[in-house]
Amino acid sequence: MQTYHWTSAFIGIAVAAIILWLVKRDHLHTRYAMWWVPLAIVIGVVGVFPPIIDGFAKVLGVHYPPVLVLILGLLLALIKILVMDIERSRNEIKLQRLAQRLGIVEGEMERLKRERNAPDR
Amino acid sequence: MTGGRMRGLVVIPAFNEENMIGRVLDEVGACGGLDIVVIDDGSTDATRRLVRERNVLCFPMPFQVGAWAAVQAGLRYAKREGYDFVVSVDADGQHRAEDIELLTAPVLAGEADVTIGACPERGSRLRKIAWVLLKALSGLDSADITSGFRVYNRHAVEALASSEANLLQYQDIGVLCLLQTQRLVVGEVAVQMRERTGGKSKLFYSWRAVSFYMLYSMLLGISKRAPKKLNPPQGRDNGKIM
Numbered sequence: 001m002q003t004y005h006w007t008s009a010f011i012g013i014a015v016a017a018i019i020l021w022l023v024k025r026d027h028l029h030t031r032y033a034m035w036w037v038p039l040a041i042v043i044g045v046v047g048v049f050p051p052i053i054d055g056f057a058k059v060l061g062v063h064y065p066p067v068l069v070l071i072l073g074l075l076l077a078l079i080k081i082l083v084m085d086i087e088r089s090r091n092e093i094k095l096q097r098l099a100q101r102l103g104i105v106e107g108e109m110e111r112l113k114r115e116r117n118a119p120d121r
Numbered sequence: 122m123t124g125g126r127m128r129g130l131v132v133i134p135a136f137n138e139e140n141m142i143g144r145v146l147d148e149v150g151a152c153g154g155l156d157i158v159v160i161d162d163g164s165t166d167a168t169r170r171l172v173r174e175r176n177v178l179c180f181p182m183p184f185q186v187g188a189w190a191a192v193q194a195g196l197r198y199a200k201r202e203g204y205d206f207v208v209s210v211d212a213d214g215q216h217r218a219e220d221i222e223l224l225t226a227p228v229l230a231g232e233a234d235v236t237i238g239a240c241p242e243r244g245s246r247l248r249k250i251a252w253v254l255l256k257a258l259s260g261l262d263s264a265d266i267t268s269g270f271r272v273y274n275r276h277a278v279e280a281l282a283s284s285e286a287n288l289l290q291y292q293d294i295g296v297l298c299l300l301q302t303q304r305l306v307v308g309e310v311a312v313q314m315r316e317r318t319g320g321k322s323k324l325f326y327s328w329r330a331v332s333f334y335m336l337y338s339m340l341l342g343i344s345k346r347a348p349k350k351l352n353p354p355q356g357r358d359n360g361k362i363m
Contacts, residue, residue: 096288103182106181114176
């Protein structure tokens with residue numbers, strides 16, 4: 001087996017192991033684990049059996065298989081970032097509306113306190 | 122007073138306006154018949170104290186949410202309390218309280234859902250060029266798109282209190298496009314505005330801020346452009362009122 005095979009196997013399994021450990025320790029919540037665990041498995045498998053990529057590349061008409069890995073990696077990263085921005089937008093809305101409600105409640109409380117301490121005749 | 126009188130709420134978003142807030146509150150208060158609420162958008166000066174001293178309802182935002190979100194807080198409150206209309210007034214004294222009646226008239230008469238107090242003369246040349254560009258891109262035809270002096274009726278309040286209107290960073294393009302998409306009638310009334318006393322524009326305070334605003338507004342205008350009306354809404358005059 002060539003050296004790079006050991007390297008890729010090591011990298012693949014190490015990444016997979018770290019991700020699975022993070023999920024197990026609940027550092028990575030299950031919702032996000034649904035994305036990362038399959039990814040970890042794929043990385044692990046491809047790391048141990050790089051010829052898989054060669055097979056895929058041939059089917060897709062890519063002449064230099066490693067490029068396929070890079071492209072797929074970038075594509076997945078792009079999708080992930082896009083999804084994250086979408087989620088962040090949703091969170092921002094929630095946060096802003098929460099802030100508004102809090103401000104309204106505090107303002108009304110302040111008025112009630114004032115009226116209680118000095119009731120209008 | 123007999124029942125059936127329309128209840129109005131004046132919403133004043135304020136950020137560090139200790140210089141003028143007192144005077145604005147006194148002026149608006151003198152109008153009579155309107156409830157007032159000041160939305161304190163994270164002021165670090167004496168604004169809040171000055172508002173409290175006058176016994177005016179004040180909503181303190183837990184962190185700075187921006188001018189539009191501050192106004193929206195007032196709109197959400199108005200919707201909840203069932204107000205018939207909302208008047209938005211700036212806290213820096215640029216808007217004259219005596220013009221409020223001019224703005225509320227078309228709304229109360231049912232001629233418009235929103236009235237904008239327009240003062241196109243007030244802008245610098247640069248601002249006017251920006252307006253022309255933004256209007257062309259977004260398909261809006263109001264004369265003064267950045268004016269914060271407006272009256273909103275129930276329908277408009279309802280539309281703008283929704284979460285759809287939340288992430289609009291500025292109150293102009295996004296809000297007006299949204300109103301247009303909802304087929305709400307926006308009218309305009311010419312008003313005089315006072316010079317800003319002290320302090321630079323909150324919007325155009327630096328080239329970076331201006332660039333961001335232009336980029337943001339252009340993108341928003343293009344994406345939120347309301348489709349061309351095929352049939353005008355029944356029984357409404359869609360034209361401007363000047």
